Amino acid sequence: xxxxxxxxxxxxxAVLIAGCVSRSGEEKKISGDQEAAxxxxxxxxxxxxxxxxxxISQRNGRVLFLNVWATWCVPCVEEFxxxxxxxxxxxxxxxxxxxxxxxxxxxxxxxxxxxxxxxNVPFRTFVASFRRQEDFINGIDRSWSGALPASIIVNPxxxxxxxxxxxxxxxxxxxxxxxTLGGL
Amino acid sequence: xxxxxxxxAVLMMVFSVLLWAGESQKKVSDFSLEDYNGVKHSLxxxxxxxxxxxxxxxxxxxxxxxxxxxxxxxxxxxxxxxxSFVGINSNKQESADEVKNHAKENNLGFTILKxxxxxxxxxxxxxxxxxxxxLNPAFEILYHGRIDDSQRENxxxxxxLRSALDQILAGKPVAVEETKAFGCTIKRVK
Numbered sequence: 001x002x003x004x005x006x007x008x009x010x011x012x013x014a015v016l017i018a019g020c021v022s023r024s025g026e027e028k029k030i031s032g033d034q035e036a037a038x039x040x041x042x043x044x045x046x047x048x049x050x051x052x053x054x055x056i057s058q059r060n061g062r063v064l065f066l067n068v069w070a071t072w073c074v075p076c077v078e079e080f081x082x083x084x085x086x087x088x089x090x091x092x093x094x095x096x097x098x099x100x101x102x103x104x105x106x107x108x109x110x111x112x113x114x115x116x117x118x119x120n121v122p123f124r125t126f127v128a129s130f131r132r133q134e135d136f137i138n139g140i141d142r143s144w145s146g147a148l149p150a151s152i153i154v155n156p157x158x159x160x161x162x163x164x165x166x167x168x169x170x171x172x173x174x175x176x177x178x179x180t181l182g183g184l
Numbered sequence: 185x186x187x188x189x190x191x192x193a194v195l196m197m198v199f200s201v202l203l204w205a206g207e208s209q210k211k212v213s214d215f216s217l218e219d220y221n222g223v224k225h226s227l228x229x230x231x232x233x234x235x236x237x238x239x240x241x242x243x244x245x246x247x248x249x250x251x252x253x254x255x256x257x258x259x260x261x262x263x264x265x266x267x268s269f270v271g272i273n274s275n276k277q278e279s280a281d282e283v284k285n286h287a288k289e290n291n292l293g294f295t296i297l298k299x300x301x302x303x304x305x306x307x308x309x310x311x312x313x314x315x316x317x318x319l320n321p322a323f324e325i326l327y328h329g330r331i332d333d334s335q336r337e338n339x340x341x342x343x344x345l346r347s348a349l350d351q352i353l354a355g356k357p358v359a360v361e362e363t364k365a366f367g368c369t370i371k372r373v374k
Contacts, residue, residue, distance in 0.1 A: 072246040075369060102366045104336070133333065134364045147312035147369040165311065166369050 042116050044108045046129035047100055052139045055098070057158040062094040063180050064154040065173065068128075068140060070102040071115045075167040076149040080119050082170040086177070087123040089170075094156070095177055097123045102148055105129040155180045212323045215304050217272070217297035220284035225270070225297055231321050234266035235352045237345070240305065241271045241296070242313040243278045243286040245368035250335040251314050252290040258331070259294045262349055269294035274305035275313070275371045302372045312367035318348055318358075326352060329363030 047055070056064065067083055069076035087097040101112050105127045112127060130136040137146045141163045144150055153162035153176050162176040216226040230236045239255060242248040259269045271294055273283045280298050287296055299305055308317055318327035327348035332340045348358045 070366065073368060074244075075371075133366060137364045137366070144364075145311045145315070146364045146366045148366060149369075 042113050042121075042125075044101070044112050044116070044125050044127050046105050047126035048129050049135055049139060051126070052136065056139075056154050056160075059154065059156045059158050061156045062096050063156060063177060065095060065097045065151065065177055066100060066140075066154070067098070067149060067151045068100045068102055069149045071107075071111045072103070073148040077119075079149055079167045080121065082168070082173065084120070084122060085170050086173050089174060090177065093181070095181065099123060099125040101125060101127045103127060153177060153180050210325045212308060212317070212319060212325065214323070215307060217299055217304060218280075219295055219297050220280040220287065222280075225295055227270075227319075227323060230268040230270065233268040233321060235268070235326070235349060236319040236321075236323075237262070237267060237269045237349070238308070238317040238319065239269065239271050239294075240308075240310045240313050240315040240370065241273060241292075242275050242368055242370075243273070243282050244275070245313045247335055247365075247367045248313040249290075251331050252292065254331055254337065255314070256291045256293065258345065258349075259292075263294075265349075265353055267349060267353070271296035272299050272304055272310075273297070274299040274302050274310065276300075276302075276373050277371055300373070302370070305370055305372065311370055313370060314367060316345055318345070318352065320352070326358050327361055330365035330367075333363075333365065335366075 045051075055066070065086065067076075067079070069079070071077075083097065083099065090097065099121065103111055108127055112125070115121075116125060128136045130139075133146070137144050140150060140152060141160070144163070144165060147165050149165075149167060151162070151164045151168055151173065152160055153173075155161050161180045164172075212227065214226055214228045216224055218224050227236070237258070241251075241255070255269075255271075263269065271287075271292065273296060283296055283298060286292070297304075304310075310317070314331060316327065316329060316331060317325055320326055327345070329344060331343075331345045333342040333344065334340045342363075344360060344363045347360070351358050
């Protein structure tokens with residue numbers, strides 16, 4: 001009996017160690033992803049319909065918070081400090097905070113990057129580059145009229161758990177992200 | 185025989201209710217608002233028009249402002265064909281004076297009403313500027329959505345509002361009844 005207990009304790013310790021190793025490996029990967037996201041040189045990538053579909057459906061165990069904004073949109077600009085705070089809040093956790101600009105895709109250098117620099121935006125940013133603007137709008141949410149800003153939260157299974165048109169707050173978004181994260 | 189007649193009657197009633205529900209969703213009830221000079225206008229004032237174009241617009245929204253010339257041109261081109269244009273400003277932060285000056289500066293010759301309490305924006309569930317509703321004289325919505333498919337006039341490939349108006353004036357059904365585009369959120373009172 002004592003031998004069996006020794007074997008079981010040994011197994012338990014081994015499992016715990018393995019868990020820690022795998023956990024720390026996962027954390028390293030997450031922090032690597034986030035380092036890439038918080039680019040020192042700001043890059044804005046064009047996002048087409050297959051990119052959007054991939055971004056939403058292939059989550060690799062991570063929650064997505066996606067905000068659609070534009071340089072000309074006053075409430076979007078007002079919302080940015082909360083989005084930056086949100087990004088900082090979830091550093092080291094399986095949450096991607098991502099922005100998609102609704103400016104024209106030929107305005108990356110002239111408008112979008114200067115805006116991101118001015119506001120010290122640390123999270124990954126795309127610009128919507130769809131042949132039909134409507135496809136992007138419907139790709140975010142079919143009920144969305146196109147009014148900016150708009151935000152969605154997607155769970156690790158690629159299912160949308162939250163959609164908001166108009167300006168949100170840090171607490172509101174954090175509450176929704178935490179609900180979506182659940183036990184993660 | 186009586187049983188099948190009964191079933192048929194029930195089916196007809198269900199169908200009528202569904203048809204009525206579908207139609208009522210697309211119909212707008214009459215409303216009254218004051219323009220930027222304080223003069224009251226009602227939707228029913230435009231009953232004799234061939235179509236009524238209700239446009240939710242703004243003074244401060246860059247997207248809406250990108251369409252000022254196109255809105256003025258649309259009014260100029262279609263007013264003589266029996267189409268009425270009514271602009272509605274539902275933004276809480278844009279005053280009647282601001283709306284008046286903006287209309288003057290941008291040659292917006294159509295009536296613009298101030299929707300202080302968002303009554304009409306709520307009634308039509310409008311959420312963005314610019315956002316267009318085209319109604320027939322019975323106030324049924326025939327077209328809802330954008331003016332065209334690009335804020336940049338030289339990139340427009342689909343003149344959706346013009347197409348809808350041309351089809352209505354030709355007595356044809358509107359081929360594309362619903363469109364979408366980016367715009368500014370209507371800044372509601374609450």
